[in-house]
Amino acid sequence: MPSGRKMLKPTIALVGPWPKPWGGISVHLFRLLPRLLEEGFEAFLYDDTGLHSGPNIFPLKGKWVNRFALRARERIVHYHSHSWGARMRLSLMTLFGKKVIFTVHSLRNPPRIPLRKRPEFTHMLQKAHFIAVNEEIAEKLSAAGARNVAIINPYISPPDWGKPHLDVEVFASTHRPLICLSALLFKSWNNKDLYGLFSALEALSLIRREMPEAGMIIYLSQIGEENLFRSFKGRVAELGLERDVLIRLDADEPFWTCLPLAQLFLRPTFSDSFGISLAEALELGVPVVASDAVPRPGGVLLFRAGDPADMALAIQKALSLKPERFSLDSFPALLDFYKSIL
Template identity: 25%
Template sequence: MRVLLVGDYPPPYGGVAIHVRQLHQFLRGRGVETKVLDIGKGGRPAPDVLPVQGAAAFGLRLAGFTSAGWTVHLHTSGNNPKAWMLAALVGSMPGSRSPRVITLHSGLIPDYLAASQARRVFARTALAGYARVVAVSPAVRDAVIACGVPARKVLMQPAFCGSQVQPGPVTPEVEAARARRQPLLTMAHHPSPVYGRKQMFRALKLIAQAHPHVGLALFGLGTRSDEFVRDARELGVAGLLEDLGELEHANALGLMSQSDVFIRPTTHDGDSLSVREALALGVPCVASDVCARPEGTRLFKAGDEHALAAAVSEALKAGPATVRAPDAGPVLLDVYAELMPSGMAGAGTVKAA
């Protein structure tokens, strides 16, 4: 069995990129010959990870694998035209012995597809070349089926490999934050309004009324921007923040493991990797009710900072709970085995790789 994963690979440390890396690690650990076509920004070199820049280079690389009969698994957001053009390209690449699988990751997919009939028709056409379509949530699954994709092809599976969640060492910066903050809350940050920064800051000010030594540790993109600094000052929480910037994924897990509550105040969401990571680490998790959340997540009404503050207070009182983490690795391994043409386990070589 030989599997080519196509998608972003860290850095940067977005949810899709982390899932691709963890799935890659899982498959290699099971002895599966696995490579990655990194279509992101091209991070540091890693074994069997092939960065590609430009459409021509990508097409040549991909054609080499499909002609050699590799199973190709594309990971993409599915919430913009570029993602669907990529899906159409990978699904239609010649190679009759090369099964195709796609995982659609974004929680924005239902709204994106509902916006026009043309989008739904294009999505159905783009997905025709895939033997399996993996939807990360029930809402994404339903949206894909509503486009006309046969339900038998669609698998609902969270994009999470629980077996690969291993926190890294706790850095001196995290140790210092832990020492001066009680409680210490954490949040994955992104400059997009979808991530709910302003709502979190408003809720943090309310939480500080009962917990004057509280701190919110933020990690991710955009924590040093002018807009971030402005919001922190205008909403009166600048002195309550621990800005850790963009962290290596293992270090982010190390921070998460030291926190009292992890918070996901998003206005739209899919199956959040960070929510599942927090739960797998035994950290109480508070998240908005904008989508289905894993068992053990404490929900609050999206857009209501008072409800968010109350949910955090409840989570602090309740403390950690043990939650069984799902693992996409074994599920996808079974999918690949099912789709692999008979007699193809060792056939073919990839000249373009």
């Protein structure tokens, strides 16, 4: 945590995970911190995984919330992780003149009833600022009683597209079309695998009947539920796709480095909040096919969630179309938001 020297510029404390692992929130913060520094903000990242440190990056270890709330000197405290307990306690920093912001990246884990009955929860809803990454989350926050809710998507453009890993380059040289997708982990959700990886695998098998050189690269940050992971690898073997599916597990390089080699980006999820990797593909002009589980941006071809045949048809159609390139970069909107609350 920085020393108690006098701070003359607007100061921001970003709280959340720093990569690795690569995930939607950590990617957002990985890009947000340097952009804020470039804009002249005095910004620091407090890594609540406790794993990372570096220039302007400080690890938070143990029971850090109360300690951080008492010691933080930044004027704006912007929390990105999912803990409602941490949100409630950090919101009390408004009593000391801090501007407290919570970006809610997902509401798959809503606050439990005992938390909602606590006075700190009411204080949080009334005094903190909330940023919802989509309209559905904003509506639910407002319905819960949050007074200050803005909608700003979490996508910030990468400074560059980097270099693909050698294994990815070799795989891409022998597979066309190359389909790329990313997932945090294997996780059960409503009796389905949340990221739709099994459906994507079945769709690839169907596509290869017409396009026998098609291949799929899956960036997976963590294994998650090991039984699902083993079942998935078993199904790859059953379909004879061992040489046509490349899993980049806990890769050092971020997902977006593979996109310049891709002919298609696939987002087969059964639930979603935004999907940063989807926005990356749109910006690069890679055709995007996604499930209809949630509203998607323009320029995305949809299929029925969990339907491999419909997914395969959508992929074939997308490959025949010329995609448009456009950016969903929200940094200017976030910068305006910060300035508006100072």
